[in-house]
Amino acid sequence: MRLVKYYPLIPVYLGYLVLFLIGKTLPGMWQLMAMLSFYCAVGQAFNIFLGMTGYVDFGYVAFMALGTYGMALSIAHLYQIEWLGIGIIVIGFVLAILMSGLLSVAVGAVALRLRGAYFAIATIGVNEGFRYLIEGAKLWGGSEGIIFSKQLTEAFGRGVANKLSTFWADVFVLFIAAIAALVTLCFIRGKIGYALTALREDEEAAKVMGINVTKYKIIAFITSASFAGLIGATAWALKLTHVFPPEVFEISYTVECIIIVLLGGAGTLLGPIVGGLIYGLSKYWLTVIVPGFQLLIFAPIIILIIVAFPEGVVGMFKRRVRGTSLEKFVI
Amino acid sequence: MIWNQLAGNLTQGLILGGVYGMATMGLSLIFGVLRVVNVGHGAFIMVGAFAALWLFTALGITPIVAIPIALIIGIALGFVFFYLVMKKLVGAPELTSLLATFAMGILLEEVVKLIFGTEYRGYNWDVGRVDLSVTVLPWAKIYAFLGSVAIAVLLYLWFNKTRAGTAVRSVVEDSEGARVCGVNVGWVYALSFAIGIGLTVASGVLLTMFIPVGINPYMGGPYTLKAFVIAVLGGLASPYGAFFGGLIFGLIENGSYTLFALLPGAEPFALTRFLSFVILLVILLIKPTGLLGAK
Numbered sequence: 001m002r003l004v005k006y007y008p009l010i011p012v013y014l015g016y017l018v019l020f021l022i023g024k025t026l027p028g029m030w031q032l033m034a035m036l037s038f039y040c041a042v043g044q045a046f047n048i049f050l051g052m053t054g055y056v057d058f059g060y061v062a063f064m065a066l067g068t069y070g071m072a073l074s075i076a077h078l079y080q081i082e083w084l085g086i087g088i089i090v091i092g093f094v095l096a097i098l099m100s101g102l103l104s105v106a107v108g109a110v111a112l113r114l115r116g117a118y119f120a121i122a123t124i125g126v127n128e129g130f131r132y133l134i135e136g137a138k139l140w141g142g143s144e145g146i147i148f149s150k151q152l153t154e155a156f157g158r159g160v161a162n163k164l165s166t167f168w169a170d171v172f173v174l175f176i177a178a179i180a181a182l183v184t185l186c187f188i189r190g191k192i193g194y195a196l197t198a199l200r201e202d203e204e205a206a207k208v209m210g211i212n213v214t215k216y217k218i219i220a221f222i223t224s225a226s227f228a229g230l231i232g233a234t235a236w237a238l239k240l241t242h243v244f245p246p247e248v249f250e251i252s253y254t255v256e257c258i259i260i261v262l263l264g265g266a267g268t269l270l271g272p273i274v275g276g277l278i279y280g281l282s283k284y285w286l287t288v289i290v291p292g293f294q295l296l297i298f299a300p301i302i303i304l305i306i307v308a309f310p311e312g313v314v315g316m317f318k319r320r321v322r323g324t325s326l327e328k329f330v331i
Numbered sequence: 332m333i334w335n336q337l338a339g340n341l342t343q344g345l346i347l348g349g350v351y352g353m354a355t356m357g358l359s360l361i362f363g364v365l366r367v368v369n370v371g372h373g374a375f376i377m378v379g380a381f382a383a384l385w386l387f388t389a390l391g392i393t394p395i396v397a398i399p400i401a402l403i404i405g406i407a408l409g410f411v412f413f414y415l416v417m418k419k420l421v422g423a424p425e426l427t428s429l430l431a432t433f434a435m436g437i438l439l440e441e442v443v444k445l446i447f448g449t450e451y452r453g454y455n456w457d458v459g460r461v462d463l464s465v466t467v468l469p470w471a472k473i474y475a476f477l478g479s480v481a482i483a484v485l486l487y488l489w490f491n492k493t494r495a496g497t498a499v500r501s502v503v504e505d506s507e508g509a510r511v512c513g514v515n516v517g518w519v520y521a522l523s524f525a526i527g528i529g530l531t532v533a534s535g536v537l538l539t540m541f542i543p544v545g546i547n548p549y550m551g552g553p554y555t556l557k558a559f560v561i562a563v564l565g566g567l568a569s570p571y572g573a574f575f576g577g578l579i580f581g582l583i584e585n586g587s588y589t590l591f592a593l594l595p596g597a598e599p600f601a602l603t604r605f606l607s608f609v610i611l612l613v614i615l616l617i618k619p620t621g622l623l624g625a626k
Contacts, residue, residue, distance in 0.1 A: 056425045058370075114615060116425050117368045118567070121559050122615050128556055129608030136591075136601030143598065251552075258430055266426065296441035302434040306427045307419050 348581015379535020
């Protein structure tokens with residue numbers, strides 16, 4: 001076993017552990033830590049596709065939305081079957097993966113043929129189209145959405161249901177982020193990582209070299225989308241116990257994911273957690289210091305970062321530690 | 332009965348479509364020259380709408396006169412954003428330019444919110460109406476349509492009859508080749524971005540004739556999405572394509588609304604939106620150069 005391969009996971013997992021411990025021990029910090037772990041998790045999931053391929057999926061939030069629907073449908077329809085017990089949640093997670101995974105297969109097979117701006121526009125189209133299909137055809141409750149807090153209480157009792165949405169939902173998010181980090185590392189260190197790097201630098205050249213770019217693109221896309229579905233299922237469905245189409249298909253969530261990935265450093269393992277923490281904390285502080293004006297201050301900062309530091313925090317840090325003993329901890 | 336209604340709605344759709352087309356020409360021009368999708372497009376339309384509102388209610392300037400004023404404001408805004416931000420992002424990965432234009436949009440929205448607040452506003456420019464038997468059209472909307480056509484024609488003439496326009500076209504064709512032939516490509520980027528933003532802001536003035544009480548800092552989002560569909564219909568990189576794409580989109584939007592309203596138990600408005608994105612995807616896959624574009 002060459003454990004040294006897994007050293008870069010140490011700072012990432014330490015980060016998640018610290019988040020959990022601060023939330024658990026300091027009173028009143030749990031909500032903030034939950035928000036931070038959500039941002040780290042979406043960054044980690046989105047990075048697998050956006051960071052590694054350089055394709056900008058502007059409709060990424062659609063996968064989170066479908067995951068949310070997966071969990072919501074499971075709870076809203078199966079809550080009366082008593083012997084299922086906690087199995088309802090498991091089925092919810094399975095449905096979340098299936099639904100977001102299936103959509104990603106469909107989108108991937110079709111839209112991944114497009115490149116650059118055309119791909120970005122096509123994915124916005126998928127996101128909006130899906131939202132209006134649900135609203136227009138009155139699918140899954142249409143624009144009224146699904147509210148299932150009553151069903152959750154009925155299935156598990158008030159105590160467990162409360163614990164599920166105020167504690168376990170957030171722990172699941174951290175757990176998903178941790179698995180996503182492991183998968184990211186395996187991708188980066190594996191054959192797929194080399195293929196995707198070649199693809200990101202020059203797709204034509206990669207093709208000529210005999211790399212099956214389509215295959216690797218789709219693998220990264222489906223993996224990233226499934227994690228998004230899982231995050232939606234826990235951070236939105238279990239935590240909030242409702243789902244409304246205008247909320248879960250909101251494009252600004254995609255933009256938040258992009259900011260996190262770019263801030264931390266696209267394609268790096270440590271980037272999403274660094275980006276997620278910086279983004280989450282600065283958003284939180286701005287909301288506290290200048291309530292109502294946080295976007296006014298945030299927008300120019302984002303523009304400044306894009307223009308001045310396009311490779312992100314970890315990207316710059318990586319160059320600094322090259323050749324030192326820290327090198328094997330940072331990718 | 333239904334045919335009358337359909338004919339009426341299609342007429343309205345054509346009029347609105349002309350304005351949609353004009354509102355998308357800036358997006359296509361910027362994409363054609365800089366290869367950047369302006370995700371903050373709708374926010375610039377919103378700026379134009381507020382300019383029209385303020386000029387009309389505070390200074391009594393009619394929207395027709397407001398169009399050139401908005402165009403100048405937009406061109407100035409375009410130059411400022413180009414030299415502060417976009418100049419460094421031309422040719423960079425999509426990720427950065429998409430995020431930068433989105434952030435510009437947020438910035439504009441928040442600045443306008445700071446000045447005007449978030450309530451819905453509107454104004455009424457009443458210059459009579461004309462009865463077409465199938466529908467009644469206010470003259471204001473007809474003026475907006477004629478204004479759009481006039482601007483499209485002027486842009487066409489500028490492209491084809493002036494040196495600057497020819498330089499822009501050469502950069503659209505092949506920026507390397509244009510550079511070799513002595514075209515100042517950096518200046519063409521700046522000029523095209525500024526004119527693209529100028530057109531977009533001016534189109535915001537025209538759109539206010541269709542939304543009597545819909546002016547709000549966050550009104551731009553739906554227009555950004557519509558502009559994407561329209562731009563793709565027209566081939567994404569061609570401003571005239573965008574104009575005709577707008578006409579087609581206006582017809583489809585209003586026509587399909589009439590038909591979807593006949594379906595029992597459906598929400599016609601949402602289905603219309605759904606249809607527009609289906610069209611977007613189909614065209615991107617089958618003919619990404621647009622309905623009118625070359626092969």
